Amino acid sequence: MTDTILPYLTLGAILFCIGLYSALTKKNAVIVLLSIELMLNAVNLNLVAFSKFGVVPSLQGQIFSLFNITVAASEVAVGIAILIALYRNRGTSNVDDMNELRK
Amino acid sequence: MESYAQFAWLIPLFPLIAFLVLLAAGRQWKEAGAYVGIVATLASFIVALLVFVERLGDGAENYTWNGLEWLKLGDYSLAMGYEINNLNALMLLVVSLVSLLVNLYSKGYMQGDERISVFFSYVALFTFAMLGVVMSENILQLYIFWELVGLGSFLLIGFWYFKPEAKAAAKKAFVMTRIGDVGLFLGILLLFWHMPGHALDFTSIHNAFAEGKISGGTATWIALLIFVGAVGKSGQFPLHTWLPDAMEGPTPISALIHAATMVAAGVYLVARTFDIFQASPAALDTVAYIGGFTAIFAATIGVAQNDIKRVLAYSTVSQLGYMMLALGVSATISAGMFHLFTHAFFKALLFLAAGSVIHAVHTQDIQQMGGLSAKMKITTWTFAIGALALSGIPPFSGFWSKDAILSEAYNSGHYGLFAVGLIAAFFTAFYMSRLFFLVFTGKPRGEHHAHAHESPAVMTVPLVILAVLAVVAGFVMTPFNGWFGDWLTGHAAEEHGSGLVMLLSTVVGLLGIGLGYVMYVKGSFSPETIPNGAPWLHQLVYRKYYIDELYAAVIVKPVKAIGNVLTLFDRYVVDGVVRLCAGVVQSLGRVGTRMQSGQVQTYGLVMLLGLVVLMLAFVGRRFWNVW
Numbered sequence: 001m002t003d004t005i006l007p008y009l010t011l012g013a014i015l016f017c018i019g020l021y022s023a024l025t026k027k028n029a030v031i032v033l034l035s036i037e038l039m040l041n042a043v044n045l046n047l048v049a050f051s052k053f054g055v056v057p058s059l060q061g062q063i064f065s066l067f068n069i070t071v072a073a074s075e076v077a078v079g080i081a082i083l084i085a086l087y088r089n090r091g092t093s094n095v096d097d098m099n100e101l102r103k
Numbered sequence: 104m105e106s107y108a109q110f111a112w113l114i115p116l117f118p119l120i121a122f123l124v125l126l127a128a129g130r131q132w133k134e135a136g137a138y139v140g141i142v143a144t145l146a147s148f149i150v151a152l153l154v155f156v157e158r159l160g161d162g163a164e165n166y167t168w169n170g171l172e173w174l175k176l177g178d179y180s181l182a183m184g185y186e187i188n189n190l191n192a193l194m195l196l197v198v199s200l201v202s203l204l205v206n207l208y209s210k211g212y213m214q215g216d217e218r219i220s221v222f223f224s225y226v227a228l229f230t231f232a233m234l235g236v237v238m239s240e241n242i243l244q245l246y247i248f249w250e251l252v253g254l255g256s257f258l259l260i261g262f263w264y265f266k267p268e269a270k271a272a273a274k275k276a277f278v279m280t281r282i283g284d285v286g287l288f289l290g291i292l293l294l295f296w297h298m299p300g301h302a303l304d305f306t307s308i309h310n311a312f313a314e315g316k317i318s319g320g321t322a323t324w325i326a327l328l329i330f331v332g333a334v335g336k337s338g339q340f341p342l343h344t345w346l347p348d349a350m351e352g353p354t355p356i357s358a359l360i361h362a363a364t365m366v367a368a369g370v371y372l373v374a375r376t377f378d379i380f381q382a383s384p385a386a387l388d389t390v391a392y393i394g395g396f397t398a399i400f401a402a403t404i405g406v407a408q409n410d411i412k413r414v415l416a417y418s419t420v421s422q423l424g425y426m427m428l429a430l431g432v433s434a435t436i437s438a439g440m441f442h443l444f445t446h447a448f449f450k451a452l453l454f455l456a457a458g459s460v461i462h463a464v465h466t467q468d469i470q471q472m473g474g475l476s477a478k479m480k481i482t483t484w485t486f487a488i489g490a491l492a493l494s495g496i497p498p499f500s501g502f503w504s505k506d507a508i509l510s511e512a513y514n515s516g517h518y519g520l521f522a523v524g525l526i527a528a529f530f531t532a533f534y535m536s537r538l539f540f541l542v543f544t545g546k547p548r549g550e551h552h553a554h555a556h557e558s559p560a561v562m563t564v565p566l567v568i569l570a571v572l573a574v575v576a577g578f579v580m581t582p583f584n585g586w587f588g589d590w591l592t593g594h595a596a597e598e599h600g601s602g603l604v605m606l607l608s609t610v611v612g613l614l615g616i617g618l619g620y621v622m623y624v625k626g627s628f629s630p631e632t633i634p635n636g637a638p639w640l641h642q643l644v645y646r647k648y649y650i651d652e653l654y655a656a657v658i659v660k661p662v663k664a665i666g667n668v669l670t671l672f673d674r675y676v677v678d679g680v681v682r683l684c685a686g687v688v689q690s691l692g693r694v695g696t697r698m699q700s701g702q703v704q705t706y707g708l709v710m711l712l713g714l715v716v717l718m719l720a721f722v723g724r725r726f727w728n729v730w
Contacts (some may be wrong), residue, residue, distance in 0.1 A: 020711070024704050032704075099701025 008049035015042035029086075029093045033079050040072045107153040108166035108187040114150050114195055115234035117143040118202075118227040125224030136220025137210040140227055144206050147234065148199040155196045158189055159590070169240050169304065179301055185238040186305065189591050190440065194237040194371055197447045201363035202230040204565035208455050209355040211562035212462060222262060226359065229255030233364035237371065241304040242291055245375075249287065249336070249368060253280050256365045260352040269351035279345035283335015287372075290328030294379075297321055305375060312378035319383075326379045326386030329372065330393075337369025337423045340397040344651055347416040354458030357412060361419040362451035370426045370443050374436040381434075391431025395520045395527075398424030400648070402530035406537070407645040410467045411457050414538050415450070418493060421527060422446050425508055428520060433511040437580070437588030441507055444587075445500035445576045449492035452569035456486035459562055460542060463555040469538060474547040478555045481563045483543045485570040490539050492573045494532035495612040500577030502608070507580060507588075510604040525611050532615025540623040 019038030026032050044065040051061025087093050121143035125136050132139075169184030206226060213219045232255050235248030253276075261273025295301050297317050298308065311317055317325070333339070338346035346366065350357055360366060373380065373390065380386050398421045405417035422442070429439035459482045460475060461467055476483040492501035505528060512521040557563070580587030646652070698709070 024707050024711070095704060096702065098703070 003053070005049050005053040008045060008053075012042040012045040012049070015039070015045065027094050027096060029083050029095050029098070030080075032095055033076065033083065036079075037072060037076060040068060044068050106166065107150070107157045109168070110150060111154050111166070111187050111195070111238065112168070112185055114147045114154070114199065115231050115238060117146040117150075118231040118234065121227040122224050122231060125220050125227065128220065130218060130220055132220040134210075134214075134219060136223040137206070137213075139220075140206045140223035141203070141210065143227060144199060144203040144230060147230070148196075148203045151192075151195040151199040154187060155192045158187070158192045167240060167306065173244075181241070181243065181303065183244050184240040186240045187238070190374060190436070191237045193440070193444065193591065194367070195234060197444060198230065198233050198237060198363045198367075201447055201451050202226070202233075202359065204451065204568060205355045205359045205363075205455070208358075208458070208562050208565045209353070211559045212355050212458055213353065218262075222259075222353070225255060225258045225262065226356070229259060229359065229364055233368065236368050241302075242294065242308065242376070243303050245372070246284075246287060246291055249332070249372075250284065252336070252365055252368055253277060253284065256280070256349070256360055259356040259360070260349045262352055262356070266351065268348075272345070272348040272351040276345040276349050279342050280335040283332045283342055283369075286328045286330075286335070287332025290325050290332065293321070293325050293328060297325070308376065309378045312382045315382070317379075317382065322379060322382035323385050326376075326383045327389060329376055329379065330386065330390055333369035333372045333427075334393065335369070336372070337366045337427070338397075338420045339369070339393055339424060339427060340400055341650070343397065343401065343420050344647075344654065346420055347413050347647075350410070350412040350416050354412065354454060354461060357416070358451045358454035358458070361416070361454060362447045366419060366423055367443055367447065370423065370430070370439060373427070373430050374440055374443075377430070377436050380430070387431050389431070390427050391517065391520055394424045394427025394429070394431055395523045396424070397421065398428060398527040399523050399530070400424075402527040402534070403644055404647045405534040406530055407641060408534075409470055411460065411469050411472075411538065411542065412454070412467055414469070414534055415453050415457060418453075418531060418534065419450055421531060422450070422493070425505065425524065425527070428524060429508040429511055432515045432517045432520060434515075435588065435591075437591050438504070438507040438511045440591060441580050441587055442504035444579075445492070445504040445573070448569055448576050449489045449499075449501055449573040452485060452489040452566060452573050453493065455562070455566055455569065456482050456489060459558040459566065460486075462558055462562070469541045471548055472542045473545045474543070475555060476543040479543075479557045481557060481566060485563075485566040486543065487539060488570045488573055490535040492577075494535050494616060495528055495608055496532075496616070497605075497609055498574075498577070500573050500575070502612075503577035503580060506605055506608055509608055513604050525607060528608055529611045529615045532612040533619050536616040536619025537623055540619060544624060 016039050019035045019040075019042060021035075023032050023035035023039065026035065047061040047065040047068070051058060051065075054061070083093065086098070090097065121139050125132070125139055128136070165186065165188040167184065167186045169182040171183040172180055173183045174181040206223070209222065209226065213222055216222065229252065232248050232251035236245055236252060239245035239248060257273050257277045260276050261269050263269045264273075291303070294308070295303060298311055299316055300307070302308070302311075312322065335342045346361075349360060352360075380390065401417045401420035401424060405414050405421065408414045408417060426439045426442050426446070429442060430436060433439070459479065460472065463475070463479060463482075464472055466472070488499065492499035495502045495505040497503075505524075509521060509524050509528075512518075512524055643649070698705075
C-alpha cells in the first residue's frame with residue numbers, strides 16, 4: 001500500500017475539495033484565505049506524490065512544491081495585509097460585502 | 104458672320120444671375136429685389152428682341168451651338184448647347200416680354216409682402232427654366248429645364264405656404280405634372296433607343312423622322328409618350344386639375360404660368376417635336392381629339408365658376424385645348440403656335456387685370472364685385488380688350504388665331520372637331536361676358552366696393568402694353584396675309600381663308616356675348632333659370648364634372664389606404680423586428696449585469712461549473728464519439 005500513489009492523490013483530492021467548498025461558501029475572508037491555502041497544500045501534496053511515484057520520478061516536483069510553499073507564504077502575507085487594510089477601511093471581514101468589482 | 108444669335112445664351116443667363124444674386128442676398132433686400140428681377144428680364148428681353156428682329160430678315164440661318172460636351176460614354180457623346188430658329192426666337196421674345204411685364208407688375212402687386220425678394224428670385228428661376236426649355240438644343244437638355252419649370256411652378260404656387268390650400272395646390276401641381284413627366288421621359292428613352300446613332304438633338308430627330316427612318320408603331324409610341332408630357336404640363340384632360348388649383352399662387356404668377364411659361368411648354372414641346380407627330384397619324388388624331396375635348400370640357404366648366412381667377416384658369420385650359428387641336432389637325436405648327444402667341448398676350452392681360460381687380464377689392468368672388476368700371480377705368484378697358492380678344496371678336500388678336508385654328512379644322516375635314524371648336528368658342532364668349540358684366544357693370548354687391556381704387560401705374564402700364572399687343576398681335580397672320588405661318592415654318596402655305604368660317608366664328612362669339620348681356624345686364628333671362636330648372640346640370644358643371652372627386656375616390660383614396668396598410672406593416676412588422684433585436688440584446692445585457700454581482704465567490708462558482716462542463720465534455724467525447 002505504501003508504494004502506490006492512490007492514497008496521496010485521494011488525500012489531495014479531499015483536501016482540495018474541502019478547500020474549494022469553503023472558499024466558495026465561507027463568509028469570513030480569513031477563512032476563505034485559509035481555504036485557499038488548503039487547496040495549495042493539496043496541490044503540493046500531489047506534486048510531491050508525483051515526484052516519488054510518477055511515470056518519471058525526479059526531484060523537480062519536490063523543488064517545485066518548495067517554491068509553491070514560499071510563494072504561498074508571501075501570498076498569504078499580502079492577502080492578510082489587504083484584508084487588514086480592508087477591515088480598517090470598511091469595518092468588516094465579510095466577503096459578501098466586498099462587491100466593489102461590481103461598480 | 105457676327106450675329107445676335109451667337110449671344111443668345113445671354114438670354115437665360117440674366118434671370119439665372121438674378122436668381123443667384125437674390126438667393127445670396129436673402130430677404131433683407133426687400134423691394135430692391137424687384138429691381139433686380141426687372142433689370143434682368145429687361146436685359147433678356149432686349150437680347151431676345153435683337154435676336155428676333157435679326158431672324159425677321161430674309162435668309163437668316165438657324166444657329167446651333169453645342170460645344171459643351173456633357174456626357175461621354177465610350178463612343179457616344181451627348182452635347183449641350185442651344186439652337187436659335189424662328190420658332191424658338193418667337194418663344195424667347197414672348198417669354199421674356201411677358202416675364203418682364205409680370206416682373207414690373209409684381210413690383211406693385213407684391214408691395215409690402217415680407218418675402219418679396221424671395222418671390223422675385225423664384226420668378227427669375229422660373230423664367231430662366233422656361234427660356235432654357237425654349238432654347239435647348241437636344242431633347243434631354245429640354246427635359247432638364249422642363250423639370251426646372253416644374254420646380255419653379257411648385258415654388259411659386261406654394262409661395263403663400265401658410266395657406267393650406269396653396270400648399271395643397273403646389274403639391275397637386277407637382278404630382279400631376281410629374282405623371283406627365285414620366286411619360287415624356289419614357290418617350291425620350293424610346294427615342295434614344297431607336298434613333299440612328301442615339302442622337303437626341305432636334306436636328307437629327309427632324310432628319311430621322313422626315314426621312315422616315317422611324318415610322319409606324321414606334322413613332323406612334325414615341326409621339327404619344329411625348330404628348331403625355333405635354334398633357335401634364337399644358338393642363339389637358341385628364342391631367343388638367345392642377346391648373347385651376349394653381350390659382351392659389353399670387354396672381355402675377357398665374358399670368359406667368361398661364362401665358363408664357365409653364366403651360367406653353369407643353370404646346371411648345373409638341374411643336375418642337377412636330378416631325379415625330381407627323382410620322383404618326385394616330386398620334387396626331389389623339390392630339391386633336393384630346394385638345395378638342397379639353398377645349399369644350401373646360402369651357403363648360405368655366406361657365407359656372409364664381410372665382411374670377413378660376414374662370415380664367417378654365418379658359419386657359421380650354422384655349423390650350425384649342426392649340427392642341429390646331430396642332431393635331433393641321434399639317435404645320437403655324438396655327439397652334441399663332442394661338443399660343445396671341446393667347447400669351449391676352450391671357451397675361453386678363454390675369455394681370457384680374458389681379459388689379461383683386462388688389463382693389465380683396466376678394467376673388469365675382470358675386471361680391473360689380474360696378475367697378477366707374478372706379479377702375481384702365482383696368483376695365485384693358486380687361487374688356489382681353490375679353491374680346493379671348494372671345495374671338497374681330498379685329499382683336501384672338502379672332503385671327505382662333506379663326507386660323509377653326510379653318511384648319513374645317514379644311515382638313517375634321518368637321519366634328521370644327522363643330523366642337525365653335526361650341527367651345529360660344530361658351531368662351533359667354534363666360535367672358537358673364538365675367539365682365541358681373542365684375543365691372545351693374546350695381547356694386549358686397550362691401551368691398553367702397554375702398555376700391557385704380558391700381559398704381561407700375562401695374563397699369565403692363566396692362567396697357569399687353570392690351571395694345573392683344574389688339575395688334577393678330578395681324579401677323581390673317582387669312583389675307585399668311586406672313587407669320589410662312590415665316591415660322593419656312594415655306595409658304597397655301598392661302599385658304601374661308602369666309603364661312605370667319606363669319607361663323609364671329610357670329611358664335613357675338614351670340615355668346617349677347618347671351619351674357621341678356622342674362623347679366625338686361626336681366627330679361629335670369630341666370631337663375633338653369634340652376635333652378637336643372638339643378639343637377641348646374642351642380643355637375645359647378646363641381647367641374649366631379650373629376651377631382653373621381654380622382655380622389657379612384658386614385659387618392661386607394662393609394663392612401665395602401666399607404667395606411669403599409670404604415671401598419673412598417674409599424675408592427677418592420678419596427679417589431681427591430682424592437683425584437685434590441686430587446687434580445689437588452690435582456691442579454693441584463694442577464695450579464697445580473698451575473699456581475701461583484702461577489703467573488705459567485706464568480707468562482709461559475710468558473711468551477713464551467714470547468715466541470717469542459718471536463719465532462721472532454722471526457723465524454725471518448726464515450727459518445729461525436730467528434
